[in-house]
Every structure is written in C-alpha cells, then in structure tokens.
Amino acid sequence: MAFPNPAVHRIRCHPLPSVCPDPRPDVATTKAQNKSVTLHDVARAAGVSLITASRALSNPGMVSAKTIERVQQAADAVGYIPNLIAGGLKSRRSLMVAAVVPDIAVTQFLPTIKALTETLEAAGYHLILGQSSYDDSREEALLNAMIGRRPDGIVVTGLIQSEAARERLRQSGIPVVETWELSDRPVDMAVGFSHVKVGSAVAGYFLAKGWQRVGIATGDDRRARIRSEAFVSTFGRPVPTAVVPAPSNLPLGRRALAELLDKAPGLQAICCSSDQLAQGVLVEAQARGLRVPGDLAVCGFGDAEASAHMAPSLTTVQVDAAHIGAIAARLILDKCKGLPVEPRVVDVGFRVIERASTGGPD
Amino acid sequence: MAFPNPAVHRIRCHPLPSVCPDPRPDVATTKAQNKSVTLHDVARAAGVSLITASRALSNPGMVSAKTIERVQQAADAVGYIPNLIAGGLKSRRSLMVAAVVPDIAVTQFLPTIKALTETLEAAGYHLILGQSSYDDSREEALLNAMIGRRPDGIVVTGLIQSEAARERLRQSGIPVVETWELSDRPVDMAVGFSHVKVGSAVAGYFLAKGWQRVGIATGDDRRARIRSEAFVSTFGRPVPTAVVPAPSNLPLGRRALAELLDKAPGLQAICCSSDQLAQGVLVEAQARGLRVPGDLAVCGFGDAEASAHMAPSLTTVQVDAAHIGAIAARLILDKCKGLPVEPRVVDVGFRVIERASTGGPD
DNA sequence: CTGTTAGCGCATTCAT
DNA sequence: ATGAATGCGCTAACAG
Numbered sequence: 001m002a003f004p005n006p007a008v009h010r011i012r013c014h015p016l017p018s019v020c021p022d023p024r025p026d027v028a029t030t031k032a033q034n035k036s037v038t039l040h041d042v043a044r045a046a047g048v049s050l051i052t053a054s055r056a057l058s059n060p061g062m063v064s065a066k067t068i069e070r071v072q073q074a075a076d077a078v079g080y081i082p083n084l085i086a087g088g089l090k091s092r093r094s095l096m097v098a099a100v101v102p103d104i105a106v107t108q109f110l111p112t113i114k115a116l117t118e119t120l121e122a123a124g125y126h127l128i129l130g131q132s133s134y135d136d137s138r139e140e141a142l143l144n145a146m147i148g149r150r151p152d153g154i155v156v157t158g159l160i161q162s163e164a165a166r167e168r169l170r171q172s173g174i175p176v177v178e179t180w181e182l183s184d185r186p187v188d189m190a191v192g193f194s195h196v197k198v199g200s201a202v203a204g205y206f207l208a209k210g211w212q213r214v215g216i217a218t219g220d221d222r223r224a225r226i227r228s229e230a231f232v233s234t235f236g237r238p239v240p241t242a243v244v245p246a247p248s249n250l251p252l253g254r255r256a257l258a259e260l261l262d263k264a265p266g267l268q269a270i271c272c273s274s275d276q277l278a279q280g281v282l283v284e285a286q287a288r289g290l291r292v293p294g295d296l297a298v299c300g301f302g303d304a305e306a307s308a309h310m311a312p313s314l315t316t317v318q319v320d321a322a323h324i325g326a327i328a329a330r331l332i333l334d335k336c337k338g339l340p341v342e343p344r345v346v347d348v349g350f351r352v353i354e355r356a357s358t359g360g361p362d
Numbered sequence: 363m364a365f366p367n368p369a370v371h372r373i374r375c376h377p378l379p380s381v382c383p384d385p386r387p388d389v390a391t392t393k394a395q396n397k398s399v400t401l402h403d404v405a406r407a408a409g410v411s412l413i414t415a416s417r418a419l420s421n422p423g424m425v426s427a428k429t430i431e432r433v434q435q436a437a438d439a440v441g442y443i444p445n446l447i448a449g450g451l452k453s454r455r456s457l458m459v460a461a462v463v464p465d466i467a468v469t470q471f472l473p474t475i476k477a478l479t480e481t482l483e484a485a486g487y488h489l490i491l492g493q494s495s496y497d498d499s500r501e502e503a504l505l506n507a508m509i510g511r512r513p514d515g516i517v518v519t520g521l522i523q524s525e526a527a528r529e530r531l532r533q534s535g536i537p538v539v540e541t542w543e544l545s546d547r548p549v550d551m552a553v554g555f556s557h558v559k560v561g562s563a564v565a566g567y568f569l570a571k572g573w574q575r576v577g578i579a580t581g582d583d584r585r586a587r588i589r590s591e592a593f594v595s596t597f598g599r600p601v602p603t604a605v606v607p608a609p610s611n612l613p614l615g616r617r618a619l620a621e622l623l624d625k626a627p628g629l630q631a632i633c634c635s636s637d638q639l640a641q642g643v644l645v646e647a648q649a650r651g652l653r654v655p656g657d658l659a660v661c662g663f664g665d666a667e668a669s670a671h672m673a674p675s676l677t678t679v680q681v682d683a684a685h686i687g688a689i690a691a692r693l694i695l696d697k698c699k700g701l702p703v704e705p706r707v708v709d710v711g712f713r714v715i716e717r718a719s720t721g722g723p724d
Numbered sequence: 725c726t727g728t729t730a731g732c733g734c735a736t737t738c739a740t
Numbered sequence: 741a742t743g744a745a746t747g748c749g750c751t752a753a754c755a756g
Contacts, residue, residue, distance in 0.1 A: 036512075036534070038733055049743050054735065064741065079533060084510045085451050086733030089748045094447060096490070096511075104476045110467045117466060117493055121504075126511070128458070129491045131479055142483075148446045149458075149488070171441065172398070250671050276667075283671050305638075306668065309612050309645050400749060411727050416751060426725060448749030451732045728755070733748105740743075 037080045046074035057082065088150075097153040097332055098128045098146040100139060102221065106247045108274065108302050108321065109157060112179065115325030116155060123333050125152065132157075134221050134246045140165040147172050153332030158223060159183050159190075175335040177328040180319075181223060182347055189335075191327045191346045195223050198317055199230025201352055202271055202299055206235065209358065211269040211297065214239055217256035217277050221246035224273035227301070231271055239271075240264040248273060253280015254287075261288075268297060269358070275300035275307045275316055282310065282357065297358040312356035319350045399442045408436035419444065450512070459515040459694060460490045460508040462501060464583065468609045470636065470664050470683065471519055474541065477687030478517060485695050487514065496583050496608045498523040509534050515694030520585060521545050521552075537697040539690040542681075543585060544709055551697075553689045553708045557585050560679055561592025563714055564633055564661055568597065571720065573631040573659065576601055579618035579639050583608035586635035589663070593633055601633075602626040610635060615642015616649075623650070630659060631720070637662035637669045637678055644672065644719065659720040674718035681712045 043053035048067060056063045056071035063071075074080075088094040097120055101109050117127050130146060132139035140162040146154060147168065153175040160166050160178060166187050169176050176188035183190050206214055214235065218228045220243050232239050240263045242256035256277060260267060272278035278300030282292055290296045292312050300307060303318035327346055335341050354360035405415035410429060418425045418433035425433075436442075450456040459482055463471050479489050492508060494501035502524040508516060509530065515537045522528050522540060528549050531538050538550040545552050568576055576597065580590045582605050594601050602625045604618035618639060622629060634640035640662030644654055652658045654674050662669060665680035689708055697703050716722035 036733095040733080050733095051735080051744085052742055055742085058735090062741070067741085079530065081506060081509050081530070081534075083512060083733055085447055085456060085512050086748090087735065089447050089451055089733080089750090090735045092748075104479060105469075105472045107467075107469060107472075110469075113491075114466045114493070117491060121492070126507070127491050129475075129479060129489050130483070131476070144443060145486075145488070147443050150445060150447050168441065168443075172443075250668055254671075279668065280671070283673070286673060306612050306641065309616075309642070311645070311648060398749095401751095402749080412749095413728080413751075414726060417726085420751085424725070429725085445749055448732090449751065451734090451749080452751045454732075726756080728753105730751100730753080732751090735746105735748090737746075738744085740741100 036083070037078050039080070039082070041078050042071060042075045042080045045078055046071045058087075092150075093336070094150050094152055095125050096128055096149065096151045097125050097155060097329070098130065098149065098151040099155045100130045100132055100142055100146070101157045102132050102134045103247045104129065104131050107276075107304060109180070111321035112157075112325035112328070115322040116329050117325075119326050119329035120333070123329075125333075136161040143169065147174065150174075152336050153177070155179060155328045155332070160187055161222075175332050177331050179324050179328050182345060184345070186345060189328075189331050189341060189344045191324050191331065191348060193319060193348055193350050195226040196230040198301070198350055199227035199232075200234040201350075202227075202301075202317065203231040203234035205299070205352055205354075205358075206231075206269055206271065209269070209297070213264065213267050214269045214271065215260040215264060215267045216241040216271050216273075217248075217253060217260065217281060218243055218273035219246035219248040219277070220244065224248075227273060228271075240267070244277070248277040250276050250280040250283065253277040253282075254284035255280075257281045257284040269293075270296065270298050272298065272300045275302045275304035275314060278314055278316070278357070279304075279306070279310065282312070282314070292357055293359045299352075299358055303353060308355065308362070310357075313360075313362035315355045315358040315360055316353050317350050318353050320348055323348050398445070399440050401442070401444065403440050404433060404437045404442045407440055408433045420449075454512075455698070456512050456514055457487050458490055458511065458513045459487050459517060459691070460492065460511065460513040461517045462492045462494055462504055462508070463519045464494050464496045465609045466491065466493050469638075469666060471542070473683035474519075474687035474690070477684040478691050479687075481688050481691035482695070485691075487695075494519075502527040505531065509536065512536075514698050515539070517541060517690045517694070522549055523584075537694050539693050541686050541690050544707060546707070548707060551690075551693050551703060551706045553686050553693065553710060555681060555710055555712050557588040558592040560663070560712055561589035561594075562596040563712075564589075564663075564679065565593040565596035567661070567714055567716075567720075568593075568631055568633065571631070571659070575626065575629050576631045576633065577622040577626060577629045578603040578633050578635075579610075579615060579622065579643060580605055580635035581608035581610040581639070582606065586610075586663075589635060590633075602629070606639070610639040612638050612642040612645065615639040615644075616646035617642075619643045619646040631655075632658065632660050634660065634662045637664045637666035637676060640676055640678070640719070641666075641668070641672065644674070644676070654719050655721045661720055665715060670717065670724070672719075675722075675724035677717045677720040677722055678715050679712050680715050682710055685710050 043050045053071050056068045130142045143165045155177045157180050159181045169187050178186050178190045181192040216228050216239050218224045242259040244252040278298050281298050285292050285296050300314050300316040303316045307314040356362040405412045415433050418430045492504045505527045517539045519542050521543050531549050540548050540552045543554040578590050578601050580586045604621040606614040632643050640660050643660050647654050647658050662676050662678040665678045669676040718724040
C-alpha cells in the first residue's frame with residue numbers, strides 16, 4: 001500500500017490493512033449451478049410454449065392478458081432473469097453502448113459519462129467503459145475489443161486518430177459519436193466544440209486586458225495542445241510554455257508555474273489548459289507571495305466545481321459536458337431506432353467565464 | 363442549455379450552440395451490412411474447419427504453428443473481429459464485470475473504478491458501469507438488469523441493502539464483491555474498511571484536541587451516517603448536525619456551516635463526511651471572517667487531490683480507493699479462474715491525516 | 725493435431 | 741393469439 005500523496009502526515013494510524021477470517025463456507029465454490037433458469041423453465045411452469053413466454057415478457061401486445069399474467073407469475077416463481085446475451089445474439093441488439101475516455105479519473109469528462117449513462121439507462125441500455133490513457137494505439141486496441149462486443153453504439157472522447165480504427169468502425173456499421181471535438185469528416189457523428197476557437201477566445205480576452213508578458217501551462221494531450229497553439233496564434237507572438245504530462249492536476253500546476261517564472265520572470269498572466277492546472281498555479285503563486293490577479297492573472301479551462309468558490313475565484317472556459325453526453329446518447333438511440341440523424345455534427349459551444357483571478361467579480 | 367453554476371458571469375460568449383451542415387452522405391443509413399465477417403469466413407479463407415480457426419485464434423496451443431499462421435492471415439485479410447457475444451453464450455464467460463456506484467461523478471470512488479478497469483482490462487475483461495443514485499430500490503433494479511447480462515463478476519459500492527437482491531445474486535452464482543464497507547455476512551466477498559472505526563477515530567482525535575463545542579456536516583447517505591453516528595457515540599454527547607443530500611459538494615458545505623453556526627454559535631470544530639463538504643466549510647468560514655484553525659477547526663473525509671494543497675491544508679481521513687478496486691478485481695479474476703479465494707473479506711484500513719485545518723503541519 | 729456434432733438461450737421467420 | 745422450426749456465431753464435447 002503506497003500513498004503517493006506528497007503532503008501526507010501520519011498522525012493516527014488505524015491498524016494496518018488487515019484481514020478478517022472467512023465468515024462462512026464459500027457457497028460459490030460448491031460449484032455455481034450451471035443450470036441457470038431459462039425461458040424454457042418459465043414456459044413449462046406456465047404451461048405455454050417457449051415463444052409465448054418470450055412474447056408475454058417482452059412483447060406483451062401480442063399475447064392475451066391472462067396468458068401474460070400466467071407467464072409473469074411463473075417467471076417470478078422460478079426467479080427468471082432473461083439472458084440478454086442470448087437474446088442479443090439473435091436480435092443483433094446488445095443494448096450496450098461502449099464509451100472510451102482518456103482517463104476515468106479526469107473530472108472534466110465525468111458529467112459527460114454521467115449524462116450518457118443516465119440517458120442510456122432510461123432506454124434500457126448500459127455502458128461499457130474503457131480507458132485509452134491518452135494513447136492512440138491503446139485507443140485503437142480498445143476500440144477493436146469493443147467492436148468485438150457488438151455494442152449498439154460507440155462514444156469516443158475526441159476524434160479518433162488511428163485511420164485503421166476509423167475504417168474498421170465505419171465497416172462495422174456501429175453508430176459512432178466522437179465527442180469533445182468537432183470535425184468536418186467524423187467517422188459517423190460528432191458532438192463537441194472547437195478547441196481552436198477556445199484558444200483564440202482566451203487569447204482575445206488576454207489581448208483585451210492588455211497583458212503583454214503571458215505564459216501557458218498546458219497538458220501534453222492533443223486537445224490541450226490545439227488550444228494552446230490557437231492561443232499563441234491569436235496572441236501573435238511567441239509565448240513561454242510549460243508542458244506537463246496529461247492528465248494535468250494541481251501539483252503539476254505548481255510545478256508549471258515554477259518552471260514558467262524560471263524561464264520568464266515577470267509574467268503577468270497565465271493561460272492554463274485545465275482548471276486543475278490553474279488551481280495549482282494559484283497555489284504556487286500564493287506560496288511565492290504573488291497576488292492574484294494583481295501580480296499574476298490566471299485563467300483555466302473546464303469550470304471545475306470548486307473553481308467558482310476558490311479565493312480568488314477562477315476565470316475559466318465553461319463547456320456543458322453533461323449536454324455533450326446527453327446529445328451523444330440521443331444521437332445513438334435515434335440511430336438505433338432507425339430515425340434519420342440530422343445534423344450529424346453538433347457544436348455545443350463554450351463560454352469564457354470571467355472571475356476574480358483575472359480581475360472579474362467575486 | 364442551462365448552466366446551473368451559481369457564480370457564472372458571462373463576459374464573452376461564443377456563438378450559441380450551433381449546428382454544422384451535414385458533412386457527407388450518411389453512410390450508415392445505407393443500411394449497415396448485416397453480413398458481418400464471421401469465423402466461418404475466416405475458416406473458408408484459410409481452408410480449415412470452423413473449429414480449427416476458432417482454436418488457432420483463441421487456443422493457439424492446440425494447433426500447429428503453420429495452421430495458426432494461415433488462419434491469422436486469413437483473419438486479417440477479411441477483417442475478422444470475433445463476436446464475443448456469441449462466444450460467451452456458449453462458453454458461459456462474458457468477460458465482463460459489472461460495477462455499480464452511487465454516483466459516477468463522485469470523485470471519491472474514481473480511483474476504485476479506475477483500478478478496477480485497468481486490472482480487468484489487462485485480463486481481457488471490460489467493465490459495465492451502472493449508477494444507483496444512492497437509492498436502494500434503483501440499486502436492486504440495476505443489479506437485476508446486470509444479472510441479465512451474465513457478467514463474470516459484480517462489484518458494488520457498499521453493502522447491498524435489498525435482501526431480495528442479495529438472495530438473487532447468491533442464486534445467480536456470479537462472484538460478487540461489496541466494496542467500501544465491511545461485513546461479517548457479505549453476499550460473497552468484500553473489500554473495504556469500517557466506517558464505525560472511522561467515526562470513532564475522528565471523534566477520538568477531536569477529544570484528544572480538547573474541543574468541546576463541535577459540529578457535524580454530513581451527507582445523508584448510509585455510510586456517511588454510520589460514520590457520523592459513530593463519531594457522536596464516541597464523542598459521548600449530542601452533537602449539532604447539518605445533514606445535506608448526497609452527493610455532498612462544496613456549495614452544500616457552505617450551507618451546512620451556515621446552518622450549524624445558526625444552530626450553535628461558537629463551534630470550535632466541524633467533522634465533515636467528505637472533503638468536498640469540508641472545502642465548502644472552509645470557504646464559508648473564510649467568508650465569515652473565521653480563521654481556520656484558530657476560530658474553527660475542520661476535518662474532512664476521503665483525502666481529495668486538492669485537500670493537501672489548500673490554504674489551510676485539510677485534515678482528513680485517507681482511504682486507499684485504488685487499492686480497493688485492485689483487490690476487488692483480483693478477487694473476481696481469481697474466482698473466475700476457479701482459484702480458492704481466501705480471505706473473502708479484506709480490510710484495507712484508513713488513516714487520519716492531520717494537516718493545517720486542525721492545527722497540524724502545512 | 726484436426727474435424728464433426730451439438731448445443732448455449734433466445735427471437736425471428738413461418739405456420740396454424 | 742399461439743406454436744414449431746430455424747439459426748444468431750461461436751465453442752465444449754467428443755471423435756478420428
């Protein structure tokens with residue numbers, strides 16, 4: 001058990017990870033009964049044919065009311081739970097949607113995953129979750145594995161980079177939604193926003209503030225880089241940049257500011273690729289006695305939950321992550337129902353929220 | 363698009379959520395080719411029988427090297443991706459594990475989910491994620507739905523409350539791990555720690571500090587209540603308590619402190635059921651001009667990433683959430699392999715980390 | 725080492 | 741409104 005946290009002080013330790021005695025005989029070792037209850041058992045118990053039982057449970061409109069009643073009771077009596085695997089094999093609907101995120105622990109994408117799960121669950125679908133670890137080749141392998149599960153839809157964070165994966169996905173015929181980014185050539189569908197426009201908007205804001213000496217603290221993932229490059233491009237001159245490995249976090253933000261001030265003393269404002277990074281910049285600034293925003297202005301990205309409540313509150317770029325997830329789910333569900341999906345690329349936009357860390361209110 | 367954030371100030375708006383024109387003809391509407399490539403096609407292309415192709419790809423030990431080679435090439439040539447649904451139906455191994463959490467967006471459980479995913483993925487398993495929303499009946503329904511997918515294991519956050527669900531899970535024969543809690547009568551296996559001991563340990567710490575007038579800010583979920591009750595029990599006298607709806611967060615922490623100070627002015631220390639709640643208490647204390655820890659000491663739970671870096675840094679209870687996930691995955695994988703799983707209940711313990719918010723270092 | 729024969733549990737044809 | 745046959749794609753048994 002390693003606790004990597006740098007600021008851990010052990011004051012009071014509960015008895016170390018221990019182990020309780022086995023509470024009772026291990027039932028499952030008694031060989032899980034291979035005879036799971038099947039629809040066949042229900043049909044027999046109800047005195048109807050297999051298919052009537054099937055329809056009574058999943059297509060009630062085609063069966064008489066009292067047959068339904070009998071089958072229902074029989075199903076309850078024998079404790080029947082339909083095997084979706086078997087049903088899906090024949091019907092070619094798995095009622096599953098696969099989602100691939102770079103990192104499960106990045107709070108940024110959480111509202112998207114949550115909305116996705118909730119919208120899908122309401123329609124009887126479940127989510128298979130995979131993590132690409134910001135690695136294109138892992139993403140490709142993961143997508144292949146997911147295709148093998150024949151999901152009814154696939155949601156990916158970002159545009160899929162591997163051309164082989166794109167082609168395979170197209171051939172699979174599975175509805176695909178690329179999220180958190182836009183493209184005029186999506187694999188299938190896309191819901192997101194323009195990272196170029198975000199970078200430009202923040203740079204425009206910095207320019208309007210009249211800041212001359214600015215720096216960038218950014219994660220090394222592709223989307224963060226796109227925003228940073230757009231920032232530089234709009235800003236119009238080279239910008240000192242500290243690059244940290246994704247996923248960025250608070251401690252990395254502290255290190256990034258240290259690096260930037262080392263490279264370029266006297267910076268007036270920092271543009272960060274995430275709120276977590278920005279929070280680290282704030283902490284490091286305070287630790288160095290710099291006043292925010294007086295000595296140093298800070299802008300983040302993502303509008304994390306705590307950002308509005310920090311002291312000073314954090315200027316940031318807000319994206320409606322939950323909306324992205326809800327739309328992605330809707331697109332897939334519609335396509336599964338055979339509805340025409342139009343448009344296939346949805347821009348959810350973004351907003352720059354000015355708060356105290358750049359001289360705004362709060 | 364509603365942005366519920368209370369502290370949102372629109373300074374600069376990107377053009378409202380807009381919509382891009384359809385980039386190209388909708389390929390998938392051209393009817394997804396129902397003829398997905400099957401093992402049959404591979405076998406034919408390789409000039410071997412179906413089962414030989416199957417073994418070459420998934421059981422290479424039973425087939426000659428050059429047959430494997432031929433089959434591999436044939437598989438690549440036709441773009442074969444095995445249908446795990448079909449394979450699982452026969453082999454009774456879905457290579458899926460279901461995980462149920464109260465709320466996907468609660469960062470507390472994220473390291474557990476992440477470790478679970480990673481350990482499982484390394485073994486070829488994937489995770490199906492479900493959310494119970496802190497609702498026992500939803501949890502029961504969700505577990506039923508999950509059983510229908512015949513996962514090779516089920517991981518649940520907390521002890522399963524519904525007796526019906528417990529019984530059904532036992533009958534299903536699916537390995538189950540209840541996490542983040544301990545029990546001498548788990549459905550099957552358990553990995554967690556004692557919330558009673560946590561509450562007692564924090565109360566003991568408060569007593570040792572000599573604080574007389576203390577308060578509790580707690581979420582209304584069962585585990586938080588258990589900790590709070592144990593706190594009160596050990597503390598030895600009634601404690602003013604503010605209860606907020608789970609999942610607790612920073613704004614709720616602000617409200618909770620306001621409520622507590624209203625009920626009981628002059629509180630010296632607050633015990634919070636989560637770090638997010640504690641962070642809100644810190645913010646509200648600062649807003650009221652209370653000095654932490656001088657005027658008010660604060661203790662959280664969970665050791666969130668930012669907690670060690672706040673000003674003041676936050677005293678908290680640390681739990682190795684990732685370890686819980688890794689052990690849960692290991693227990694299930696072992697059981698799937700038919701290995702004896704001993705012990706079936708694992709206590710990962712916890713630690714009280716003293717930081718500046720209660721007068722500790724930092 | 726390879727092939728043949730049977731299903732896994734259900735839902736889609738068809739029939740009645 | 742109900743039923744009988746057929747097969748989804750694959751793998752566990754057995755054979756050879």
